[in-house]
Amino acid sequence: MPVAAQVIRHASTHPDRVAVSGPYGDITYGALARRALEEAASLTAALPRPIAAPAAARDTPPALSPPSADGRAITAAARTRAPVVGICLRDPVDQLIAILAADLTGATPLLYEPALRDGVPADLLIETLLTTGPTDPGAQTQLAGVDSAGPVTRSLPVGGWFAPSPADLAWACFSSGSTGRPRAVVRTRESWTGSFGPLSEITGIGADDVVLVPGPLTSSLYGFAAVHALAVGATVLAPGRWAPGSLPELARRATAVHVVPHLLPRLLDALPEDAPLRVVVVGGAALPAEVRERAGGVRVVAYYGATELSFVAVDADGGGLRPFPGVEIEVRPPLGEVWARSPWLAEGYLGGVAGPLKAEDKWMSVGDLADPYTPGEPLRLRGRGDGAIQTGGATVVPEDVEEVLRRAPGVGDVVVVGSPHPELGAVVTAVVEAGAGPLPSRTTLEKVARDGLAAAQRPRRWYAITDLPRTPTGKPARAQVAARLTTTDPDLRRLP
Secondary structure (H helix, E strand, O other): OOOHHHHHHHHHHOOOOEEEEEOOEEEEHHHHHHHHHHHHHHHHHHOOOOOOOOHHHOOOOOOEOOOOOOOOOOOEOOOOOOOEEEEOOOOHHHHHHHHHHHHHHOOEEEEOOHHHHHHOOHHHOEEEEEOOOOOOOOOHHHHHHOOOOOOHHHHOOOOOOOOOOOOOEEEEEEOOOOOOOOOEEEEEHHHHHOOHHHHHHHHOOOOOOEEEOOOOOOOHHHHHHHHHHHHHOOEEEOOOOOOHHHHHHHHHHOOEEEEOHHHHHHHHHHOOOOOOOOEEEEEOOOOOHHHHHHOOOOEEEEEEEEOOOEEEEEEOOOOOEEEOOOOEEEEEOOOOEEEEEOOOOOOEEHHHOOOOOEEEOOEEEOOEEEOOOOOOOOEOEEEEOOOOEEEOOEEEOHHHHHHHHOOOOOEEEEEEEEEEEOOOEEEEEEEEEEOOOOOOOHHHHHHHHHHHOOHHHOOOEEEEEOOOOEOOOOOEOHHHHHHHHOOOOOOEEEOO
């Protein structure tokens, strides 16, 4: 995590302030820093070579080769100073401790879900895999009582830890459509920490806040929210996986929330009258005006971005999306693709994996589409340009889903598209063509999806078709499939 230095600074000045309130208790800044230092010592011993060094003694931090113009392979360059440490833990407190430790050693933390463990490409060259944390059973109930007395800085040997630099490769996580074919997006320290100031100014989030992060930190949206909150010295309220039943209690404690659009109405419904909540930060799909109106006295800040691009545009007052500070936006013909140039762009994908990211000079795009854009006017998004589906706060690449579903016995071919949805923006829809035998049942298809796909990637709507429409080259015609779903096509049969 690119904020170890900030956490240690907060620990030295406010050791007893709660840093993270997790599913098993609270941990103070003092205790969080101590745990991170302990884990850093263990991690240094586990890595194949010493990498901690003062800034003056370091080589120039490695970079990734830039994305190709057509968005294909992006490979890591020399990584002798930035080994990748895989962090595969369930408890958000464990996750935060581990990624702080990785930052202290100069490694690049790659945070991902246990369900992804077997799908991570070998060429990512993960040098250490952390699968157990200090708050595993036996320690979980001890969190609230951890001793945090004394200045934490006394535990730091002079010059003994990695000296941070803006160009460090300090964070990696999988993009939302990653399970079928994982794409680990890596970014520099500055590409995140540099945006903390503008975000704090826009949202007002600071050290006195309790920031609810009601989702997995493996998500770029929620991971950033937790990192930003720790950087400013706030308390992170991190329950882990979304649990609707716990929402009323969480809402009573939070003064700020990061959330995806389709969860905002549930949050507002759960708010007690005397709730301290003052600001909600919404990232992902478009936010309907009526949802903002329902917020009443709670301020709503909505933004558009992507795992690869970070912040692109922000709507702080309901007046429409405007460029986030430091961002330049172009909408390029003929398709109307959104391109961004800013200090907040990611470096690329680890391991040479292809993906939607395209680069040209210092501009990048993931294929989102918008109406023609004039600087000074709001940015009006139209959807995903390359078929990628934005569902809630997740981006799903159809090819990833199709690759998994084709493994089901009896499936000849399949096309995955997004169908409009009033809350989620879109839902994943699968249109399945039978193979030589009978088409498998929906139950069978859903089991294949559960076994091989993340929750956001799993189709919610299933259709059967005798013959998929195809291009002259024989490829499934995705646009035709999507268009036929909007009609009463007799060749399409909804699977019960």
